[in-house]
Amino acid sequence: MRQGLIQVYTGDGKGKTTAALGLALRAAGRNWRVLIVQFMKKWDYGELHSLTHIPNITLKTFGTEEFVYKGRAKEID
Numbered sequence: 001m002r003q004g005l006i007q008v009y010t011g012d013g014k015g016k017t018t019a020a021l022g023l024a025l026r027a028a029g030r031n032w033r034v035l036i037v038q039f040m041k042k043w044d045y046g047e048l049h050s051l052t053h054i055p056n057i058t059l060k061t062f063g064t065e066e067f068v069y070k071g072r073a074k075e076i077d
Contacts, residue, residue: 007020007023017038017045017047017048020036021036021047021051024036024051024057025054025057027056028054028055028056028057031056032056033056033058034056034057034058035058035060036051036057036058036059036060037060037061037062038059038060038061038062039061039062039063048061
């Protein structure tokens with residue numbers, strides 16, 4: 001494969017991280033390089049620590065709700 005693929009998982013509820021990790025593991029198993037980018041995560045998930053032991057998978061996390069909405073609480077109430 002010469003060019004990359006992008007998949008985006010959004011929405012409320014569960015399953016987004018599980019779906020992304022499953023696909024990432026499959027791709028890494030085929031020796032493809034994987035970048036997982038997460039936004040709005042504030043908890044410490046054990047499965048994300050496991051990714052540091054798997055070659056070809058890089059995880060980047062950005063922001064939390066407190067960071068994104070800081071000073072704008074009235075807009076989301």
